[in-house]
Amino acid sequence: MDKTLHIIGGGMAGSEAAWQAANMGVNVVIHEMRPKVETFAHQTGNLGEMVCSNSFRSDDDEQNAVGLLHWEMRAAAGLIMTTADKHRIPAGGALAVDREPFAESVTAALRSHPNVSVSDEEITELPTDGNWIVATGPLTSTALGKSIQAATGQDHLAFFDAIAPIVYADSIDMSQAWMQSRYDKGETEEERTAYLNCPMTKDQYEAFIDALLAADKTEFHEGETAGYFDGCLPIEVMAERGRETLRHGPMKPVGLTNPHQPEEKAYAVVQLRRDNALGTLFNIVGFQTKMKYGAQTEVFRMIPGLENASFARLGGIHRNTFINSPTLLDSRLRMKSRHNVRFAGQITGVEGYVESAAMGLLAGRFAAAELLGQEIPEVPLETAMGSLVNHITGGADAKTFQPMNVNFGLFQPLEDVRGGRKGRKIRYKGYTDRAKEVWQQWLASQS
Numbered sequence: 312m313d314k315t316l317h318i319i320g321g322g323m324a325g326s327e328a329a330w331q332a333a334n335m336g337v338n339v340v341i342h343e344m345r346p347k348v349e350t351f352a353h354q355t356g357n358l359g360e361m362v363c364s365n366s367f368r369s370d371d372d373e374q375n376a377v378g379l380l381h382w383e384m385r386a387a388a389g390l391i392m393t394t395a396d397k398h399r400i401p402a403g404g405a406l407a408v409d410r411e412p413f414a415e416s417v418t419a420a421l422r423s424h425p426n427v428s429v430s431d432e433e434i435t436e437l438p439t440d441g442n443w444i445v446a447t448g449p450l451t452s453t454a455l456g457k458s459i460q461a462a463t464g465q466d467h468l469a470f471f472d473a474i475a476p477i478v479y480a481d482s483i484d485m486s487q488a489w490m491q492s493r494y495d496k497g498e499t500e501e502e503r504t505a506y507l508n509c510p511m512t513k514d515q516y517e518a519f520i521d522a523l524l525a526a527d528k529t530e531f532h533e534g535e536t537a538g539y540f541d542g543c544l545p546i547e548v549m550a551e552r553g554r555e556t557l558r559h560g561p562m563k564p565v566g567l568t569n570p571h572q573p574e575e576k577a578y579a580v581v582q583l584r585r586d587n588a589l590g591t592l593f594n595i596v597g598f599q600t601k602m603k604y605g606a607q608t609e610v611f612r613m614i615p616g617l618e619n620a621s622f623a624r625l626g627g628i629h630r631n632t633f634i635n636s637p638t639l640l641d642s643r644l645r646m647k648s649r650h651n652v653r654f655a656g657q658i659t660g661v662e663g664y665v666e667s668a669a670m671g672l673l674a675g676r677f678a679a680a681e682l683l684g685q686e687i688p689e690v691p692l693e694t695a696m697g698s699l700v701n702h703i704t705g706g707a708d709a710k711t712f713q714p715m716n717v718n719f720g721l722f723q724p725l726e727d728v729r730g731g732r733k734g735r736k737i738r739y740k741g742y743t744d745r746a747k748e749v750w751q752q753w754l755a756s757q758s
């Protein structure tokens with residue numbers, strides 16, 4: 312049996328996967344199409360190139376989920392984090408790097424590794440034989456994207472994300488909002504109360520539309536929009552088409568009764584839907600948007616019940632190739648239908664440099680262990696890694712699956728710790744302490 316691990320794509324995930332597997336003693340070939348074939352965002356032929364911002368976001372490993380992910384990756388001797396530490400530049404509490412030396416270092420580390428070779432080529436077909444990790448990212452080449460789609464089914468690969476903002480459940484004011492599905496539809500009580508509703512009066516609606524129209528928006532990159540407009544218009548575009556459009560679309564008030572004011576008919580209703588099995592996150596239904604982040608928080612906090620909302624992630628629409636991981640992948644990032652092919656990085660439906668590299672770290676370790684005939688236990692759910700991989704391969708709803716970044720809403724709740732905003736600091740410290748201990752044990756189980 313061929314013991315070589317082939318990795319398609321040498322970005323954040325592919326580079327990390329290669330590093331982990333090579334350090335476990337496995338021969339790795341990275342197939343990277345740049346610089347022969349370009350993407351609209353990459354500028355060089357380097358491995359591990361940062362396509363946009365030079366920040367890996369918060370480095371706070373006690374109070375921030377992405378900071379905890381940094382910690383876990385450092386503890387696993389991750390290439391992306393250790394290289395980031397070498398090229399760190401001042402950025403307050405964030406981990407920002409000098410981008411070119413960073414990518415050059417990642418490239419040099421991999422190209423000089425005795426177990427790694429790099430093949431400059433585009434892979435155009437999803438492989439059937441051998442051991443593979445697909446880490447081709449949000450800008451996966453068209454030919455490979457089509458081949459993945461052909462192998463997985465039309466509905467299981469998206470070329471755009473259309474992300475509605477996601478709110479922490481415990482930051483919603485339930486003295487104004489209520490749980491009810493339109494027309495109380497559903498067989499079970501859970502289904503009949505699946506949506507969280509925020510009512511608006513006429514004045515509130517008009518002020519909201521004014522704010523939407525006036526808000527700062529981001530522009531699309533050239534060539535980014537093709538085909539996306541079909542099913543997911545940004546809310547501000549809907550509002551531009553007519554002030555009443557939203558009231559007849561995602562904000563229609565029909566089939567709902569506000570138990571706080573049963574006599575008064577709401578003029579419009581914003582609906583939120585559970586975004587994870589734990590019920591800690593809710594997405595605002597139909598509210599995909601191109602508003603800038605600052606504008607989003609301001610505008611969405613005008614919604615009654617969301618005045619103090621904390622956002623696990625804000626909305627967006629981007630060119631982004633990703634698969635329906637809850638349907639297609641198992642908890643070891645293998646295709647359920649082809650165990651010799653794994654996926655890693657943004658294409659699995661995580662979002663962000665760090666999250667992408669993190670999925671590369673896991674895929675690299677799992678693939679190498681399998682080739683070496685070693686057993687690796689499942690990633691513990693208490694860790695940032697485990698919460699994220701559990702979300703994309705199981706916790707998220709496959710029907711509405713959209714890319715997700717790491718956040719504490721994905722974590723298993725802590726017993727005996729206070730909920731709500733007031734208990735947040737203690738809760739976050741509890742999550743990060745617990746995660747560090749369990750992650751160390753998981754790593755030790757492999758040494």
Ligand SMILES: Cc1cc2nc3c(=O)[nH]c(=O)nc-3n(C[C@H](O)[C@H](O)[C@H](O)COP(=O)(O)OP(=O)(O)OC[C@H]3O[C@@H](n4cnc5c(N)ncnc54)[C@H](O)[C@@H]3O)c2cc1C
Nearest residue numbers: 320322323324344363364434447448452656657663664667
């Ligand atoms: C325009 C844009 C801006 C972004 N900005 C940020 C940001 O500021 N901060 C952030 O945290 N995240 C950002 N992201 C999201 C995401 O975190 C990054 O794209 C991240 O680089 C994803 O890591 P990855 O390894 O999955 O993919 P990538 O880092 O993109 O790596 C994939 C690699 O696969 C190669 N490839 C693709 N197809 C093939 C093929 N068929 N054969 C061989 N090689 C192939 C590509 O050339 C690329 O090198 C952005 C995404 C985009 C598209």
